[in-house]
Amino acid sequence: MTVNKKEIPGSGKHAMSRRGFIGTLPVVVGAGILRAQEGTSPEPVAEKKINKIKGFRTLGRTGFKVSDIGLGGVELTTPVLVKAALDHGINYIDTGESYLRGKSEENIGIALKDYDRKSIFISSKLFFKPEATKKELKERTLKCLERLQTDYIDCMMIHGTPTIEMVKSEAFHAAMKELKADGKVRYLGLSNHGGQYDEEFKDMEKIMTAAAEDGRFDVALFVYNFLQHDMGENILKIFKEKNIGATLMKVNPLLEYIELDEYVNELDTKKEEVHEALRKRVALYKRRAEETEAFRKKYNLNGYEQMRDAAIRFALSHPDVHTVTFSIKNFDQIEAYVALSGTTLSSPDKQALILYEKECGDLYCRHACGICEKACPEKVPVNRIMRYRHYFKAQGREKTAMVKYAALKGNKADQCKNCAGYCETACPYGVHVHGMLLHANSILTLE
Numbered sequence: 001m002t003v004n005k006k007e008i009p010g011s012g013k014h015a016m017s018r019r020g021f022i023g024t025l026p027v028v029v030g031a032g033i034l035r036a037q038e039g040t041s042p043e044p045v046a047e048k049k050i051n052k053i054k055g056f057r058t059l060g061r062t063g064f065k066v067s068d069i070g071l072g073g074v075e076l077t078t079p080v081l082v083k084a085a086l087d088h089g090i091n092y093i094d095t096g097e098s099y100l101r102g103k104s105e106e107n108i109g110i111a112l113k114d115y116d117r118k119s120i121f122i123s124s125k126l127f128f129k130p131e132a133t134k135k136e137l138k139e140r141t142l143k144c145l146e147r148l149q150t151d152y153i154d155c156m157m158i159h160g161t162p163t164i165e166m167v168k169s170e171a172f173h174a175a176m177k178e179l180k181a182d183g184k185v186r187y188l189g190l191s192n193h194g195g196q197y198d199e200e201f202k203d204m205e206k207i208m209t210a211a212a213e214d215g216r217f218d219v220a221l222f223v224y225n226f227l228q229h230d231m232g233e234n235i236l237k238i239f240k241e242k243n244i245g246a247t248l249m250k251v252n253p254l255l256e257y258i259e260l261d262e263y264v265n266e267l268d269t270k271k272e273e274v275h276e277a278l279r280k281r282v283a284l285y286k287r288r289a290e291e292t293e294a295f296r297k298k299y300n301l302n303g304y305e306q307m308r309d310a311a312i313r314f315a316l317s318h319p320d321v322h323t324v325t326f327s328i329k330n331f332d333q334i335e336a337y338v339a340l341s342g343t344t345l346s347s348p349d350k351q352a353l354i355l356y357e358k359e360c361g362d363l364y365c366r367h368a369c370g371i372c373e374k375a376c377p378e379k380v381p382v383n384r385i386m387r388y389r390h391y392f393k394a395q396g397r398e399k400t401a402m403v404k405y406a407a408l409k410g411n412k413a414d415q416c417k418n419c420a421g422y423c424e425t426a427c428p429y430g431v432h433v434h435g436m437l438l439h440a441n442s443i444l445t446l447e
Helices: 018-024 030-038 079-087 099-112 134-148 170-181 204-214 230-242 255-269 282-298 304-316 331-338 347-363 371-375 382-393 398-407 422-426 433-444
Strands: 056-058 065-067 069-072 092-094 121-126 153-158 185-192 219-223 245-249 323-327
Touching: 065 069, 079 099, 079 331, 092 245, 092 323, 099 134, 121 134, 134 153, 134 170, 153 170, 153 219, 170 185, 185 204, 185 245, 204 219, 204 230, 219 230, 230 245, 282 347, 304 323, 304 331, 304 347, 371 382, 371 422, 382 398, 382 433, 398 433, 422 433
Parallel strands: 069 092, 069 323, 092 121, 121 153, 153 185, 185 219, 219 245, 245 323
Antiparallel strands: 056 065
16 A cells, blocks of 8 residues: 555655745745746736634533634644634644643743634643642643733643543642632643553543543543544533533544555564564555555545545534544644534545445554453553554654653563463454554664
């Protein structure tokens, strides 16, 4: 399978630069100016129109009308990106104090100066350990306000929320109660894309359900896509009953499909360096790469963008979803995502996704799943490691993925080298987890 990554907005070295963007979207197109100066175009050059947000939805009990496409703050390296998103009509921004070590919030704060603050909904997040104190969390929230250069944060979330115990954190709720009384925080939320391995694994649905039943949370950020939809649909149902704002992440599970042939070539090239357990799987991955290419041709899927857009429309089509957030790294991505605002899944799109799930669903390790972890005798945090692999391979966040992997406590995927692959046997989706874990260890290990 050959997919040109130039088709993918923001993929690696082909991401569009600010200079490249400015060259294509000034008030008057630069090429038109040049032609006019040369005397080859006597007609006036039309202004280039930009896509605008078309869909707005009420964010649960907050009552705020948010854009159905939201701006994710993980990769916000410049305020210019934030301004471009706001100019396109995006009014929901998701960030966190840990994103770019605070630079994400700083860049948002710089951009906000030129816009009506009341028209924008900002969610930020705090990642903290169980022993965190009220004083610490309150001070950290005030630092977020400083970086954002705002008097209040619309929603402060618990970042990651790995356990049900964290949902009920006394320190967090005590700190937020005081900040709400002072007008510094308006609503509470939480995010989750998988539980934490312990004696009894708590998946995303259990944690989100606990938050809904707790009654103090107004907004949540979680995983929902056409390959990982069962848990999400259950969460959306209870959130509707409790009138909780539903914001989504990781709605596009397709990049593993694109990376497969590259992965096979990599293993083939480095045969002598690859562990035997992984080398044995090269033939399997070659077969799957060939089958997915045949699938693409059979159903006339002419590139990544067609399937990506269908995946996003799947999420937008659910009436109880309020906004879908994307980690936007460049201007092309803003254009591509905003163009989907207000759209829903067509019948051909739906059929394509059904076929993809049937033919290629085993290529995607479901975010926020963790079912297989119970079968692991070494208690390897499979779901978390596979998420870091996704960051590295699908999102191009290599450094972040490697740092997170290095910081993992307990056993890592190096324990999988001499294992029989109990995780793979336990996977209800047929994902080739064992080989993917070995691959994850090889690319994520700092040497």
